[in-house]
Amino acid sequence: MGARPVEDLHLVSLTKAFGDMVAVDDLTLTIPAGSFFALLGASGCGKTTTLRMIAGLEDPTSGSIRIGEQDVTGLKAYRRPVNTVFQSYALFPHLDIFENVAFGLRRRRVKNIKPKVNAMLELVQLGPMARRKPSQLSGGQQQRVAVARALINEPDVLLLDEPLGALDLKLRRQMQIELKRIQTEVGTTFVHVTHDQEEAMTMADTVAVMNAGRIEQLGHPAEIYELPRSAFVANFLGQSNLIEGQRQDDGDMVTVVAHGVAFRLLRSRNAAAGGSVIVGVRPEKITVVDAADAARVPDGHNQVAGTVTDVSYSGVSTQYLIRARWGQELIVFEQNVIVGDRCDVGDEVVMHWAPEHSFGLDGSQDVYAGVEPAVLELEAAQ
Amino acid sequence: MRWLRRNLVGIIGILVLVYLFVPIAVVIALSFNKPAGKFNISWNQFSADAWTNLCGVPGVCSSFVTSIQIGIISTLIATVMGTLIAFALVRYRFRGRSTTNLLIFLPMATPEVVMGSSLLALFLNLRFPLGAVTVAIAHIMFIISFVVVTVKARLQGMDPRLEEAARDLYASPRATFRYVTFPLVLPGIIGAALLGFSLSFDDFIISFFNAGTLVTFPIFIWGAAQRGIPPQVNALATIVFLAALAIVLIAQVVSYRRRRALQGA
Numbered sequence: 001m002g003a004r005p006v007e008d009l010h011l012v013s014l015t016k017a018f019g020d021m022v023a024v025d026d027l028t029l030t031i032p033a034g035s036f037f038a039l040l041g042a043s044g045c046g047k048t049t050t051l052r053m054i055a056g057l058e059d060p061t062s063g064s065i066r067i068g069e070q071d072v073t074g075l076k077a078y079r080r081p082v083n084t085v086f087q088s089y090a091l092f093p094h095l096d097i098f099e100n101v102a103f104g105l106r107r108r109r110v111k112n113i114k115p116k117v118n119a120m121l122e123l124v125q126l127g128p129m130a131r132r133k134p135s136q137l138s139g140g141q142q143q144r145v146a147v148a149r150a151l152i153n154e155p156d157v158l159l160l161d162e163p164l165g166a167l168d169l170k171l172r173r174q175m176q177i178e179l180k181r182i183q184t185e186v187g188t189t190f191v192h193v194t195h196d197q198e199e200a201m202t203m204a205d206t207v208a209v210m211n212a213g214r215i216e217q218l219g220h221p222a223e224i225y226e227l228p229r230s231a232f233v234a235n236f237l238g239q240s241n242l243i244e245g246q247r248q249d250d251g252d253m254v255t256v257v258a259h260g261v262a263f264r265l266l267r268s269r270n271a272a273a274g275g276s277v278i279v280g281v282r283p284e285k286i287t288v289v290d291a292a293d294a295a296r297v298p299d300g301h302n303q304v305a306g307t308v309t310d311v312s313y314s315g316v317s318t319q320y321l322i323r324a325r326w327g328q329e330l331i332v333f334e335q336n337v338i339v340g341d342r343c344d345v346g347d348e349v350v351m352h353w354a355p356e357h358s359f360g361l362d363g364s365q366d367v368y369a370g371v372e373p374a375v376l377e378l379e380a381a382q
Numbered sequence: 383m384r385w386l387r388r389n390l391v392g393i394i395g396i397l398v399l400v401y402l403f404v405p406i407a408v409v410i411a412l413s414f415n416k417p418a419g420k421f422n423i424s425w426n427q428f429s430a431d432a433w434t435n436l437c438g439v440p441g442v443c444s445s446f447v448t449s450i451q452i453g454i455i456s457t458l459i460a461t462v463m464g465t466l467i468a469f470a471l472v473r474y475r476f477r478g479r480s481t482t483n484l485l486i487f488l489p490m491a492t493p494e495v496v497m498g499s500s501l502l503a504l505f506l507n508l509r510f511p512l513g514a515v516t517v518a519i520a521h522i523m524f525i526i527s528f529v530v531v532t533v534k535a536r537l538q539g540m541d542p543r544l545e546e547a548a549r550d551l552y553a554s555p556r557a558t559f560r561y562v563t564f565p566l567v568l569p570g571i572i573g574a575a576l577l578g579f580s581l582s583f584d585d586f587i588i589s590f591f592n593a594g595t596l597v598t599f600p601i602f603i604w605g606a607a608q609r610g611i612p613p614q615v616n617a618l619a620t621i622v623f624l625a626a627l628a629i630v631l632i633a634q635v636v637s638y639r640r641r642r643a644l645q646g647a
């Protein structure tokens with residue numbers, strides 16, 4: 001497979017409006033050949049619309065799509081070297097599994113279809129199911145048929161629209177590994193759409209975080225996670241503590257004062273241009289010590305005193321909610337390395353973290369952007 | 383008493399079945415009767431005359447064939463036209479679409495007497511000779527309604543993503559129709575056609591108004607009923623009943639076999 005040299009996919013100023021509603025807004029993006037690319041965003045942010053434009057099922061309002069040097073913007077869906085795994089699979093109910101998988105080859109009058117289909121069914125481990133109808137397969141099996149049906153055409157780009165959304169958690173984890181294996185084996189460019197940030201991070205080489213029709217940030221999962229450039233990304237990809245403050249002075253380190261506490265962060269990790277800065281830190285970067293042991297906090301660390309309001313133990317780690325003096329609740333994950341010695345609700349503690357773990361965001365943003373609605377409701381109730 | 387309560391549902395079920403099948407059983411039984419007088423209504427003596435001499439009564443076979451022919455022709459025409467109309471109504475936006483949607487129901491909603499007499503008035507006004515053609519036109523009219531309604535429901539119930547998936551998999555618009563849309567709608571079309579045929583074969587009121595001198599099977603029976611229905615009519619009715627039963631059984635067996643074969647695979 002992949003005898004043809006695979007080519008990069010370029011989206012240039014791609015825009016789609018439905019009446020007044022701009023679903024995809026001036027999207028410019030290059031997806032490298034052979035990469036596993038995840039498009040991550042909340043429901044309704046324009047992910048499906050983007051995929052449909054790439055597949056040719058939706059005409060862009062403006063902008064263009066190129067595969068390598070070839071402009072495919074005006075090309076009909078059935079002429080594009082792109083195939084899709086649909087959100088609901090969309091398997092043909094009147095055809096058996098073999099014919100579903102063979103469909104694309106038959107339409108292109110490819111010779112000697114049988115061994116190809118059988119090999120593909122082997123790849124997705126569905127060999128014995130060839131003569132069954134889609135309705136007789138489990139969700140996970142249907143999902144694999146959908147992948148096989150698209151992949152057998154050796155497309156330049158495979159589009160997957162929330163392919164695992166309909167599966168239960170355990171099967172989803174299993175299929176994530178499976179899809180990753182298949183991608184490595186065939187080397188095709190995968191564009192994988194999902195609203196599950198964990199799925200995006202575990203599977204993809206490159207993650208693009210999408211919000212309201214635009215790409216907020218793009219990069220390697222670890223890169224985005226460690227250094228989010230907007231409040232939306234900080235909250236949507238994992239969780240973050242975001243504290244609003246004002247910039248005080250600049251050296252190698254930027255100092256930001258918030259609620260009377262000074263926080264330091266590396267200049268290179270500050271995305272804010274102006275004086276108002278949001279200081280962010282990931283929950284697992286924070287260490288909690290008893291207030292009595294405050295002297296043990298290393299020099300130069302950022303620190304915040306507070307009261308423990310909630311402890312939830314989950315085996316691998318413990319999650320604390322700690323109320324700072326100014327009333328904001330910060331979230332902290334602590335690995336359960338040391339047995340015993342855990343904090344309890346009501347304990348007075350000091351949280352601290354190294355300045356290089358802070359990041360700075362532009363202060364004009366909503367600190368709750370990208371937080372799950374359910375979490376917001378919970379906080380409002382407290 | 384306890385026993386009765388526990389088996390009430392079963393007993394009622396059996397009674398309903400008896401209620402449904404006794405008339406059919408009587409029809410079949412009387413096809414083997416040798417009527418004592420003019421009327422074949424009470425059992426007299428066993429005889430296979432009606433079966434060995436099916437066309438023995440003048441007009442019985444020719445009217446039967448006429449009904450079958452009109453049924454087939456009007457069903458064919460109505461099914462093709464109705465299917466096309468259903469596609470147009472579901473797939474295209476045009477002026478008068480909602481009006482058409484409404485009008486298509488009219489033949490089903492109009493009482494047959496009204497429709498039959500109105501059509502007759504129309505044909506007479508146009509000086510159109512009454513006969514097989516006028517009957518067929520009348521039948522096509524009401525069969526179309528059923529076809530449109532059935533095929534429309536089938537089309538609307540179809541996941542639009544299936545056609546998109548076909549386009550995504552290199553099927554041109556024509557190939558998409560041929561390999562995906564049509565096969566998925568076909569069961570609906572077949573169902574509508576079978577229903578349409580049986581409506582046509584069975585129709586008396588509308589046909590009677592517009593038949594002129596043509597004699598369809600229902601018209602023959604009506605005429606015969608005045609003088610006494612010959613057992614040949616029972617025999618032919620039995621054949622129709624058995625044919626319908628065979629179609630239902632074949633459909634059941636085919637779908638059961640397919641399901642079993644697939645589960646065993």
Ligand SMILES: Nc1ncnc2c1ncn2[C@@H]1O[C@H](COP(=O)(O)OP(=O)(O)O)[C@@H](O)[C@H]1O
Pocket residue numbers: 018021022023041042043044045046047048049050
């Ligand atoms: N055919 C359409 N007509 C009108 N609005 C649409 C259409 N398709 C999508 N939208 C709107 O565009 C936005 C983006 O939709 P979509 O791309 O499906 O989002 P996602 O896949 O990220 O959940 C949504 O607000 C949706 O309501």
Ligand SMILES: [Mg+2]
Pocket residue numbers: 044047048049087161162
């Ligand atoms: Mg979607």
